[in-house]
Amino acid sequence: MDAGPALFSILRQGDYLIASIHTALDDSQMLRLQQDLIDQVGRHRARGVIIDVAPLDVIDSFATATLRNLAEMTRLRGARTVIVGIQPDVAYAMVELGMNTATIETALDLEEGLRHLNRPRSPDPSRPHSVGLFG
Amino acid sequence: MDAARHLLECDVCARLSGPLLKRGKTEDDEVRIRVKGDPDIVEARKRARQLAAHSDFSRTDATLLATAVSEIARNIVRFAGDGWILMTLLEEPRKGVRIVARDNGPGIADVELAVADDFSTSNGLGLGLPGARRLMDEFSLTSEVGQGTTVTMTKWRSEG
Amino acid sequence: MTQDSPSAKKLSADFPTIDRADEEQLLPQLVSHLREHRTRLRQDWAGRIDGAHLLQAMTPQEMAAETTSVYDNYVEVLETGSVEALQHYARDLSERIIPRGVETHEVVGIVLLLRDVLARSLFEKYQGDFAYLNRVLDAYEPAANRIANTVAVSFVEERERVIRQQQDAIRELSTPVLPVRERLLILPIIGVLDSERARQLTEQLLIAIRTHRAQVVVVDITGAPDVDETVANHLVRTVDASRLMGASVIITGVSPEIAQTLVTIGVDLNKMNTIGDLQGGLEAAERMLGYTVTRSEEKGG
Numbered sequence: 001m002d003a004g005p006a007l008f009s010i011l012r013q014g015d016y017l018i019a020s021i022h023t024a025l026d027d028s029q030m031l032r033l034q035q036d037l038i039d040q041v042g043r044h045r046a047r048g049v050i051i052d053v054a055p056l057d058v059i060d061s062f063a064t065a066t067l068r069n070l071a072e073m074t075r076l077r078g079a080r081t082v083i084v085g086i087q088p089d090v091a092y093a094m095v096e097l098g099m100n101t102a103t104i105e106t107a108l109d110l111e112e113g114l115r116h117l118n119r120p121r122s123p124d125p126s127r128p129h130s131v132g133l134f135g
Numbered sequence: 136m137d138a139a140r141h142l143l144e145c146d147v148c149a150r151l152s153g154p155l156l157k158r159g160k161t162e163d164d165e166v167r168i169r170v171k172g173d174p175d176i177v178e179a180r181k182r183a184r185q186l187a188a189h190s191d192f193s194r195t196d197a198t199l200l201a202t203a204v205s206e207i208a209r210n211i212v213r214f215a216g217d218g219w220i221l222m223t224l225l226e227e228p229r230k231g232v233r234i235v236a237r238d239n240g241p242g243i244a245d246v247e248l249a250v251a252d253d254f255s256t257s258n259g260l261g262l263g264l265p266g267a268r269r270l271m272d273e274f275s276l277t278s279e280v281g282q283g284t285t286v287t288m289t290k291w292r293s294e295g
Numbered sequence: 296m297t298q299d300s301p302s303a304k305k306l307s308a309d310f311p312t313i314d315r316a317d318e319e320q321l322l323p324q325l326v327s328h329l330r331e332h333r334t335r336l337r338q339d340w341a342g343r344i345d346g347a348h349l350l351q352a353m354t355p356q357e358m359a360a361e362t363t364s365v366y367d368n369y370v371e372v373l374e375t376g377s378v379e380a381l382q383h384y385a386r387d388l389s390e391r392i393i394p395r396g397v398e399t400h401e402v403v404g405i406v407l408l409l410r411d412v413l414a415r416s417l418f419e420k421y422q423g424d425f426a427y428l429n430r431v432l433d434a435y436e437p438a439a440n441r442i443a444n445t446v447a448v449s450f451v452e453e454r455e456r457v458i459r460q461q462q463d464a465i466r467e468l469s470t471p472v473l474p475v476r477e478r479l480l481i482l483p484i485i486g487v488l489d490s491e492r493a494r495q496l497t498e499q500l501l502i503a504i505r506t507h508r509a510q511v512v513v514v515d516i517t518g519a520p521d522v523d524e525t526v527a528n529h530l531v532r533t534v535d536a537s538r539l540m541g542a543s544v545i546i547t548g549v550s551p552e553i554a555q556t557l558v559t560i561g562v563d564l565n566k567m568n569t570i571g572d573l574q575g576g577l578e579a580a581e582r583m584l585g586y587t588v589t590r591s592e593e594k595g596g
Contacts, residue, residue, distance in 0.1 A: 029173075057184070057198065057201070083539075086540055088195075088502045088505055089501075091501055096269055096270055096532065097202060097270060098266060106538060106541050107541035112508070112510075293494070
């Protein structure tokens with residue numbers, strides 16, 4: 001049991017789970033977050049998950065893959081996952097790294113994330129933001 | 136003021152002042168860290184970012200550097216178990232950061248394959264080396280099966 | 296205080312290199328000499344600074360204050376050997392005098408003049424015994440050189456830092472990202488794009504997305520004459536990075552040639568929002584944001 005401050009917290013808001021990361025996480029901590037979230041989605045039959053990654057100053061290949069897998073696993077349990085709070089320099093680095101992020105749904109922040117979850121889902125999972133024009 | 140130029144460029148003058156200066160470089164110019172486990176990967180990122188700040192890197196460049204270091208550090212932990220990373224501030228020909236990562240792990244048999252951009256496997260596993268290469272300005276890797284691997288990579292500070 | 300035995304004199308003649316034990320005795324002596332004659336030496340130095348027409352940007356009072364601090368710090372560093380303290384002082388000094396328009400050569404110049412003034416004073420004191428004088432100068436000169444070096448380098452670094460800060464401020468004021476409507480940004484790309492500029496524009500766009508909480512970005516490339524593969528790659532990355540921040544990107548001004556380039560680098564045009572002209576792009580953006588688009592008498596939407 002860690003004696004220090006929590007690395008992340010998961011709160012319920014109705015049918016949604018809101019996970020806030022508080023500090024930089026190492027690989028095993030990311031996996032713990034992934035596990036906890038999947039458990040809770042199952043336990044509470046959550047329909048949506050928002051993960052706020054704002055404090056992460058680096059999102060590398062492992063973190064991206066973990067988040068992507070997390071989104072996939074929650075989808076299999078009937079929930080949509082939205083990642084919010086990616087910082088400008090971090091977004092740039094993720095793209096430069098060449099990670100495939102097409103299947104990850106994202107929004108700017110918690111408020112936008114909730115708005116995103118409340119919208120009807122776009123039919124093409126690789127175009128999560130296409131509303132009205134091509135999809 | 137030729138004397139001024141001389142002082143800034145003269146290694147002999149700098150060396151002669153040994154009694155005054157305990158080390159040739161200041162503490163801030165170089166960082167060496169041992170990489171053995173997950174927490175070391177985070178530590179390596181942090182130190183890389185700090186070093187970049189000393190060289191006045193933009194936030195974006197510092198993040199690119201820290202991300203590349205993260206990839207390399209993870210490679211050490213996953214494939215060699217143990218290794219170290221040396222981070223050095225460069226001044227010539229311009230400001231930048233050089234990273235040397237070394238391990239005595241199993242080594243890489245096919246180096247070309249290891250660093251090749253292969254988007255069909257862009258699901259996280261094994262993306263460390265090509266990913267780091269994309270983020271850095273210079274990148275080289277030497278490896279010998281049974282001996283270990285050394286990655287040398289450099290990022291220059293962007294101008295303007 | 297010269298109590299050299301004949302054998303010690305012989306030693307220093309045969310071995311002109313610095314003897315560490317000597318060094319450790321000499322520096323403290325040197326330091327107390329420089330402290331004892333502080334006032335006179337500082338005035339000598341100030342006179343020489345005037346004679347060399349340095350620090351003309353300063354008033355006499357400022358000069359007096361700064362020369363006193365520099366002198367005292369100089370002697371302090373000789374005494375303690377602490378480069379950290381010197382760097383700290385040099386940075387402080389730089390921060391104070393850069394806004395007053397003092398140039399690098401002036402800073403180096405005054406430190407060298409101080410080195411000179413003090414060296415001459417040591418010469419006067421020890422000229423009775425050349426062997427001893429040599430040992431004193433051997434101890435003093437490298438230390439003095441290092442001080443001058445450190446001060447000059449710190450000053451130059453501080454200047455560079457200030458210039459970069461100013462450049463950043465200017466760039467922020469002149470960002471080409473335009474917040475035209477709530478949640479809508481336009482980035483017109485005009486002129487030739489090289490990798491460096493493309494990178495900067497992407498950075499500015501991503502920051503603007505956060506600042507303005509943009510949901511849609513219209514990137515207009517009508518004004519960019521050449522969109523080669525490199526630029527096309529940058530565009531794709533800009534689209535992807537913007538998406539990671541929750542913003543959709545519409546690219547307008549895409550000619551058939553540019554569309555071809557995008558396809559060549561492997562872009563699936565069905566997956567990218569590209570529209571012929573800016574007007575069309577803006578209307579599409581507004582529809583995405585839920586605005587009803589009206590044009591003169593017609594109803595749109």
